[in-house]
Amino acid sequence: MVLIVGAVALIVVNIIILSVNSSRYSSYGSGRTAIFFIAPFQATVTKSVQFFKNIWGHYFFLVSVAKENDNLKKAINQATDKNNKYREIEISNFRLRNLLNFRKTMTNQVLVAEVIGQDPSPWFKTIIIDKGKSDGVEKGLPVVVPEGIAGQIIDISYNYSKVLLIIDRNSAVDALVQRTRARGLIKGQSDGRCLSKYVLRKHDVKVGDTVVSSGLDGVFPKGLRVGYVSEIVKRNSGIFQEVTVTPYIDFGKLEEVLVVLDSPKHDFVSEQ
Amino acid sequence: MTYCFYICVCLCLVIFQTTIIPHISLFNNFYDPLIPFICYLGLFRTARESILFILVLGFLMDNLSGGPFGLYLTTYFWLFIVVKIVIQYVHVNNILLLFVVAAGVLMENIIFIAGVSMSGPDSQFSAISIRTVIFQILWAGCTGFFFITFFNHIHKKLEKWFNGLIAEKS
Numbered sequence: 001m002v003l004i005v006g007a008v009a010l011i012v013v014n015i016i017i018l019s020v021n022s023s024r025y026s027s028y029g030s031g032r033t034a035i036f037f038i039a040p041f042q043a044t045v046t047k048s049v050q051f052f053k054n055i056w057g058h059y060f061f062l063v064s065v066a067k068e069n070d071n072l073k074k075a076i077n078q079a080t081d082k083n084n085k086y087r088e089i090e091i092s093n094f095r096l097r098n099l100l101n102f103r104k105t106m107t108n109q110v111l112v113a114e115v116i117g118q119d120p121s122p123w124f125k126t127i128i129i130d131k132g133k134s135d136g137v138e139k140g141l142p143v144v145v146p147e148g149i150a151g152q153i154i155d156i157s158y159n160y161s162k163v164l165l166i167i168d169r170n171s172a173v174d175a176l177v178q179r180t181r182a183r184g185l186i187k188g189q190s191d192g193r194c195l196s197k198y199v200l201r202k203h204d205v206k207v208g209d210t211v212v213s214s215g216l217d218g219v220f221p222k223g224l225r226v227g228y229v230s231e232i233v234k235r236n237s238g239i240f241q242e243v244t245v246t247p248y249i250d251f252g253k254l255e256e257v258l259v260v261l262d263s264p265k266h267d268f269v270s271e272q
Numbered sequence: 273m274t275y276c277f278y279i280c281v282c283l284c285l286v287i288f289q290t291t292i293i294p295h296i297s298l299f300n301n302f303y304d305p306l307i308p309f310i311c312y313l314g315l316f317r318t319a320r321e322s323i324l325f326i327l328v329l330g331f332l333m334d335n336l337s338g339g340p341f342g343l344y345l346t347t348y349f350w351l352f353i354v355v356k357i358v359i360q361y362v363h364v365n366n367i368l369l370l371f372v373v374a375a376g377v378l379m380e381n382i383i384f385i386a387g388v389s390m391s392g393p394d395s396q397f398s399a400i401s402i403r404t405v406i407f408q409i410l411w412a413g414c415t416g417f418f419f420i421t422f423f424n425h426i427h428k429k430l431e432k433w434f435n436g437l438i439a440e441k442s
Contacts, residue, residue: 119339120286121304121343126337
């Protein structure tokens with residue numbers, strides 16, 4: 001009985017104290033002591049937990065960063081690839097625009113063809129183009145580019161043709177020195193240049209002069225550029241001078257050409 | 273099967289020679305890659321099996337090239353004959369393989385220079401031709417052996433596979 005009364009009294013006292021304390025904060029100095037002893041442990045444990053939490057978090061963060069890095073690298077590669085493609089398109093566009101402008105300046109009917117192959121032997125200079133008999137190409141037609149004369153069709157199939165370049169030893173173009181109208185026959189040489197043969201000694205030819213087609217060979221239209229004079233040799237004897245002509249065209253980089261479909265054709269029999 | 277292999281290899285080599293090599297400056301003076309193939313046929317295959325193919329190949333190359341017709345035909349035919357004669361006296365070993373392609377390239381160049389010279393003199397010809405021939409022979413000396421070994425290895429593998437296939441079916 002006494003125990004029950006004591007317990008009830010304790011509960012009542014407890015409630016009273018709680019209700020009094022709940023109205024204002026008071027630690028009576030013991031709080032400071034508790035903090036003094038406990039806080040360092042709390043701090044240590046909390047810091048440790050934070051440390052491990054950070055390691056764990058950073059690990060995952062690094063994994064995600066590594067993944068992100070991989071993705072960014074991929075994106076950069078794709079962008080670089082795309083950039084290269086655009087640059088290639090830009091160059092191609094410039095080249096084709098150039099070809100188109102040249103085409104507009106030409107009065108002849110021309111056909112654009114793409115170079116698809118080169119001669120298997122380094123001794124001969126021919127190219128294969130993707131236009132043939134089906135496109136109206138015929139044997140003997142001249143092939144030109146904006147820089148000048150490229151060559152002549154020597155063989156045709158239904159869809160493809162073979163072009164003999166002017167730097168081949170078997171090629172010949174009747175040409176004039178633009179400034180003085182000195183005539184000569186342009187023949188290909190092994191070193192990628194041409195030799196203007198049969199130019200008379202008395203004719204005035206200087207290094208740097210432009211050489212153009214004369215149109216007298218009945219193949220190439222008149223006035224198309226062939227190259228420029230890069231060397232002149234006048235021997236002590238002989239009536240001709242040796243004139244080396246360097247073509248304006250870089251034949252190693254030839255990608256598109258124009259086939260002149262209505263080139264001048266001379267009927268030599270009827271002319272006589 | 274053998275002819276299929278020949279056609280595939282030659283097609284690859286011709287396309288490589290006419291479209292890829294001209295765009296790589298390192299290979300400016302590279303030799304004709306069909307030479308090691310002709311040498312391979314001469315060294316390891318029978319004349320009966322190879323001769324017709326070599327003639328067709330020579331004909332094809334002559335049509336692709338701007339040179340006088342018959343240069344490739346002549347070169348390939350005589351190269352094959354020479355290799356066949358050589359192996360009657362010399363045992364086929366690695367040392368022979370090292371030199372046979374270079375010798376073949378030299379032979380091709382001699383025939384070509386002779387063919388080109390027929391069309392008239394050229395003041396720049398000798399200097400450029402010597403340089404080209406030297407580079408081609410060096411290339412052939414360095415890579416010819418690998419070409420022949422590769423052809424031989426692939427052909428043997430294909431024959432083995434094909435024979436196994438036939439045996440399985442029968």
